[in-house]
Amino acid sequence: xxxxxxxxxxxxxxxxxxxxxxxxxxxxxxxxxxxxxxxxxxxxxxxxxxxxxxxxxxxxxxxxxxxxxxxxxxxxxxxxxxxxxxxxxxxxxxxxxxxxxxxxxxxxxxxxxxxxxxxxxxxxxxxxxxxxxxxxxxxxxxxxxxxxx
Numbered sequence: 001x002x003x004x005x006x007x008x009x010x011x012x013x014x015x016x017x018x019x020x021x022x023x024x025x026x027x028x029x030x031x032x033x034x035x036x037x038x039x040x041x042x043x044x045x046x047x048x049x050x051x052x053x054x055x056x057x058x059x060x061x062x063x064x065x066x067x068x069x070x071x072x073x074x075x076x077x078x079x080x081x082x083x084x085x086x087x088x089x090x091x092x093x094x095x096x097x098x099x100x101x102x103x104x105x106x107x108x109x110x111x112x113x114x115x116x117x118x119x120x121x122x123x124x125x126x127x128x129x130x131x132x133x134x135x136x137x138x139x140x141x142x143x144x145x146x147x148x149x
Contacts, residue, residue: 031129041123047113050129056112057105067102081115089115 034050035042042050051057060068060076068076070092077084095111096103103111116132117124124132 031126041125042129043123044113047124048109051109051112057108060108065102067100067104068108069102073103073108084115 030050031042032038034046034053036046036049037043057068058064059080060072062072062075073092073095081089090111092103093099095107097107097110098104112132113124116128118128118131119125
């Protein structure tokens with residue numbers, strides 16, 4: 001790299017670092033806003049608030065009929081839950097607890113919460129939250145499935 005391009009390269013790297021830091025601060029601010037009792041974890045009620053603000057259900061309900069059928073669930077699972085293991089996390093029929101053949105928003109939200117609550121303590125830690133939001137390098141529930149938001 002010639003000497004004239006070094007300052008431009010440095011500016012580009014600095015800009016990238018500032019962008020990453022800004023995203024991290026915004027993510028932590030959002031987590032903090034949703035963590036109503038400030039105990040550094042999201043309970044199911046706090047997750048419900050986060051879920052609603054993220055308009056997450058609409059990303060799965062492709063035909064906008066207010067439910068997620070098995071084909072929509074399969075498409076969403078393949079897009080947003082890249083590490084999904086049916087033997088560990090259950091099949092569509094396990095998540096569709098009403099047995100109606102289509103999942104309600106509540107059924108999907110409970111399934112997603114359980115999926116990301118990897119330690120099973122009924123709370124999402126900040127690391128589990130980052131996995132849900134797609135900012136930890138794991139499967140993304142909100143974006144491309146590649147860990148980016």
